[in-house]
Amino acid sequence: xxxxxxxxxxxxxxxxxxxxxxxxxxxxxxxxxxxxxxxxxxxxxxxxxxxxxxxxxxxxxxxxxxxxxxxxxxxxxxxxxxxxxxxxxxxxxxxxxxxxxxxxxxxxxxxxxxxxxxxxxxxxxxxxxxxxxxxxxxxxxxxxxxxxxxxxxxxxxxxxxxxxxxxxxxxxxxxxxxxxxxxxxxxxxxxxxxxxxxxxxxxxxxxxxxxxxxxxxxxxxxxxxxxxxxxxxxxxxxxxxx
Numbered sequence: 217x218x219x220x221x222x223x224x225x226x227x228x229x230x231x232x233x234x235x236x237x238x239x240x241x242x243x244x245x246x247x248x249x250x251x252x253x254x255x256x257x258x259x260x261x262x263x264x265x266x267x268x269x270x271x272x273x274x275x276x277x278x279x280x281x282x283x284x285x286x287x288x289x290x291x292x293x294x295x296x297x298x299x300x301x302x303x304x305x306x307x308x309x310x311x312x313x314x315x316x317x318x319x320x321x322x323x324x325x326x327x328x329x330x331x332x333x334x335x336x337x338x339x340x341x342x343x344x345x346x347x348x349x350x351x352x353x354x355x356x357x358x359x360x361x362x363x364x365x366x367x368x369x370x371x372x373x374x375x376x377x378x379x380x381x382x383x384x385x386x387x388x389x390x391x392x393x394x395x396x397x398x399x400x401x402x403x404x405x406x407x408x409x410x411x412x413x414x415x416x417x418x419x420x421x422x423x424x425x426x427x428x429x430x431x432x433x434x435x436x437x438x439x440x441x442x443x444x445x446x447x448x449x450x451x452x453x454x455x456x457x458x
Contacts, residue, residue, distance in 0.1 A: 290321025297370030298327030
């Protein structure tokens, strides 16, 4: 019997994954169609659903921590722009926030975001604009002291203009860095998303003054066609007085 089109043999591997094609629907732009098709065929999106993560971004912090080991039991963590919560999902078991690792120190994680975020066991989530005056003291109050890690996967709303978007996310990352300077304990770590594009030189200069080591990394979970990368600054030197 002849095979139906599109049902080639699978050499004993079971039914093959079919590449999902998305037709351009009326009212949907070509760019949004390409984005939707990429989402439907993204292996990290599929893994996130299977593993119960709130988004594919969870694998970015997982891969970064596998390399740099900053989410350790007992760590006190601040997640800026924490929605939808994927980074916190990775952090909670690694810092032992639920106390499930017997004999290990119990960590704490504070998530802050402009929008309301679905609760997550082991994490304390607050609706807050971290740019507000006094946000650093609020965060330290919630945390009960200084943080060991400040991490941020924030991105400014896209304007559709590449250079403008680059400048916006660098400004946001710089603001997150300055908050980290106020809340981190000596020896702490700052992790944040940036976009490559030429304006990040000043940010790199500032971080190198405040941290022992500054690395720029593109984890495997970052899409190859994206200018996204992550800065991982370790060994915070402490606050500068004056």
